[in-house]
Amino acid sequence: MNSPTTAVLVEDLSVDLGTGPILDGIDLQVPDGRALALLGANGSGKTTLVKALIGLVPPASGRVSLYGTEVSARRAVPWSRIGYVPQRVNTSPPMAATAEEVVLSGLLTGRRLRPGPGSRGRVRDALAEVGLADRAGESVHLFSGGQQQRVLIARALIRKPDLLIIDEPLSGIDRASKLALAASLQRLRSAGTTIIVVLHELAELGPLIDRAVTLDQGRVIQDGAPPSAPSDDPGHHHPDTLQGAFIHRHPVPDLRARWRL
């Protein structure tokens, strides 16, 4: 079961942060190279689950392993294979930090506290990947929400992760950015990257997801193929027109995923 081709293995995981159970007996196995969506309403535990996956939240019981290594054994975990994109980073007070500096921090791991030679070139490539190549020297806190998120994605991509974990990438960004994100993730997925993405609804990312896990009150209530949606290929959209912007939103499968309890 715990073979090298298993990217993520969660066994009977429960999390309790003092206010009652947030996760309750979660079992989950994600084979390498798959794209998995974690769905659920607010407070269903999906963000807590991804935080537990990377050891940001301690388990009350159960185990989490990444590529065969238990996350609790922090130093043994192959962190350089894992890219994490949080929903957003709130620096308060607003911090003077350029996109280049933020992305550069993605190269650091427990074994490497300083970026190595050639890191500037890698920063440039990672920023080009998200369409921000010409903004490297600008302060991130002047960027829009969508642009800040792309900087965080570049920070995760710079280490060329085998496993990419993204928390709610579709919230608060414009539709063009959503479609571009979907295209970018599709390419990563085709190249074999394992993707775990936390979502309210599949929406623009529907076509690339091959498994959807729905959480409710800290438990898995549905696990399988994503709710079937009509083709949501970004290539057939006309996002610049009103019709394009509205006609391809698919409320029916999304509602079904959310409310079929």
Add this chain to the structure above:
Amino acid sequence: MATVTAEFWDTFAAMLGSPLMQRALLIAVLVGTAAPVIGTYLVQRRLALLGDGIGHVALTGVAMGWLAGAGAGSASVEAWAVPGAVVASIAGALLIEYVREKGTSSADVALALLFYGGIAGGVILIGLAGGTSANLTGYLFGSISTVDELDVWLTAGLAALILGVGLGLRPALFALCHDEEFARASGLPVRALNIIVAITAALTVAISMRVVGVLLVSALMIVPVAVAQLLAASFRRTMGVAMGLGGTVCVVGLSITYFHPLSPGATITMLSIGLYAVLAVTRPLIRPSTRHRKPHRGATISPRPAERTVDHAYHPAPHSTHGPPDEQ
């Protein structure tokens, strides 16, 4: 007018020729440059007042150094003051870091007890060790005019250590300050880095104490950073500008007190705060472009143009980002 100018240069030459002022100026440059390095991290971690708290505890360390020196029969009890402050500051900083990490609701009360206990304990112990109120004032507000050669070496050594840690670990400490969760999720030794910041802050307090006194140590660490933030767009530049400003205001402030009998610590601090006030008021006039940028770029403020540019700009590069990880 000419005589006034000549008098100025005479006094200036006398200042540079005085071994006492040479030592004091050297210490001022070292401390003024090193303190903002750690201050940059503290400001970003919202720990701007950490130095203040450590300073309070350092006073007890000074007093314990005095008592230990008196007990050991040392000829100069002053010589034990800075080592005492180093020990107490580190202990205080670790305690503060422990309380901060635990993050309990009564943490602020616990810190208040620590800070005021530090000051009160220091005042009582210095009295017991036979210190005068002049000694006490020296530690509260700085006593740079009494530094000896040992102080210079001690300060130089500790400043080198602070600069080495602060600059050498900058990428990792930046990652910690910018996004602690991501740093944790990258496997960075977050707790060790936090402890390193706390210990380095303690050392900074211990060496800054002679220049500005325990009540103003935090000003040397924080105010130059606040000024630099008005000027710099990157973290690296913020730190560099703060270091330059810190060293400059320390030297200029100390020099002013050679001409006018003012407290060096207070003069240096007021100089930095004055600089901040002037820049905060004039910056929008000097660099109006920073004001106009945000609405132009922010999709939330003008969504239509931003959406369009995003649509065209965000064409991911055709090559794959996936590949074998270069470090396993």
